[in-house]
Amino acid sequence: MTERARWTGLVVFIVVCLGAGGLGAIATTPEIEGWYKTIEKPMWNPPDSVFGPVWTTLFLMMAIAAWMVWKPEGVKAARMPLTLFAGQLSLNVAWSWIFFGMHEPGWAFAEIVILWLAVTATTVTFFRYSSVAGWLMVPYxxxxSFASVLNFTIWRLNAG
Structure with missing residues (x-):
């Protein structure tokens, strides 16, 4: 693989990850001032202004991690970890649509448990390919994990 191809790969991973964030934001953004503002939240719920920068940073870190797994050998050699990565990224987008788009914190909690398992599996697998890639996934x-507890708490506060 050429040096140019490696760097192009990084750009592709960044675009894919930020694109996933954008797809989730389509469901999330209008509801921040709408439905989300009207529901009960715990006092430890972060301010709305925290979520955008945190998610942008995490999506960039995920992109770099996936690129580090991909770049030594390409897609064929990294098929399993990149398939896990794509799965958890899809689950991430789906969570936004279930929680914010459908206003279903209970179903979103069930989904985020599956997302957490997928992120854990991806992180563990990334460590096998690159310790740096694994560590880049740990903040995510x-x-x-925090979002799961927050989701559960919001669901319980607003049940029935």
Missing amino acids: LAWV
Whole structure:
């Protein structure tokens, strides 16, 4: 693989990850001032202004991690970890549509548990390919862990 192809790969991973974030934002953004503002949230819920920068940073870190797994050998050699990566990225987008788009915190919690498992599997697998790639996924896993607790709490506060 040429040096140019490697760097082009990084750009592709960044575009894909930020694109996934954008797809989730289509469901999320209008509801921040709408439905989300009207529901009960715990006092430890972060300010709305925190989520955008955190997610942008995490999507960039995920892109770099996936690129680091891909770049030594390409897609064929990294098929399994990149398939896991694509799966968790799809689940990430789906969560936004279930929670914000459909206003279903209970179903979103069920989905985020699956997302957490997928992120964990991806992180563990990335460590096998590159310790740096694995560590780049750890903040995302931590954030999804926090988001899971927040999602559960919002669901319970607004049940029935």
